[in-house]
Amino acid sequence: MEMIVKPEGTKADDFEIAVANEIAEIAKKTKDLAQPLKSFKMAAAKEVSVAGDKKAIVVFVPYKLFKNFRLIQSRLTAELEKKFEGRPVVFVAQRTVLTKDYKRSHKFGGVRPHNHTVSAVxxxxxxxxxxxxxxxxxxxxxxxxxxxxxxVFLGPQGQQEVENKLDALSTIYKKLTNKNITFEFKN
Structure with missing residues (x-):
């Protein structure tokens, strides 16, 4: 499928294909999302167990495409949550972490960029x-x-969209980074 970007030699699994098909179906049905979704690509999709038997969906988008994708992210998230029967859907940029001993070639010398450190990612x-x-x-x-x-303290903007998924977001972060986290709204 042309919507899924994978490294050479790896194939998309059934779940990733199902998510890509749902996004393609949304693009066909919704006229205003059709044009922005033409250039949409995803690197991977995972199903994460949250509370009990509930599951959440994490979709990884290539970092270079993620900034442009933010314009339609809220609407696409809402549409996908409807399609997947209310399961929380989260989009995360696919970022790379460079090791401490990272060295550039002699031609371009320099140290590891801060945005490629573990804490920044x-x-x-x-x-x-x-x-x-x-x-x-x-x-x-x-x-x-x-x-x-x-x-983590969150601002009031977008509170209604995120408020009911805070426990799921904590679990997803724990699965991705192996760190405990709680989200609260600042009053």
Whole structure:
């Protein structure tokens, strides 16, 4: 399928094909989304177990296409959640983490860019998960039982769209980064 971008030698699984087919169907049915979705590509799609038997869908979009995709993300998310019977759908940019010993070729010398560090990529994942809300603050606390817990404070913009998915977003972040996180709205 031309909507799925995979490295050479790897094939898309059945779930990724199902998500791509639903997006293509939305593009056919919705006139105003048809044009922007022509250039839409996805790198992968995963089904993540959230609470009990509930599942959420995480769609990875290539980083270079993600900025333009933000314009239609809210509407596409709402349409996909309808198609997948209310399961939370989240779009995350596919970013790369470079190791500490990363060296550029001699021609271009320099150090590893900050946006390719582990902490920068994980902070960007938080912003991707809570879109259209804004992350207005972050606090790390240490508990005796659960270790480090990151508390993220969200602004009021887009609260209605994200409010009912906060537990699912925490679980998705834990699966992607192996870090505990809680989301709260700043009053």
């Amino acid at each position: 994980q902070d960007a994942i938080i912003d991707d998960l809570v879109y259209p809300c804004e992350c207005v603050g972050k606090h790390t606390s240490i508990n005796g039982r659960s270790g480090k817990v990151i508390r």
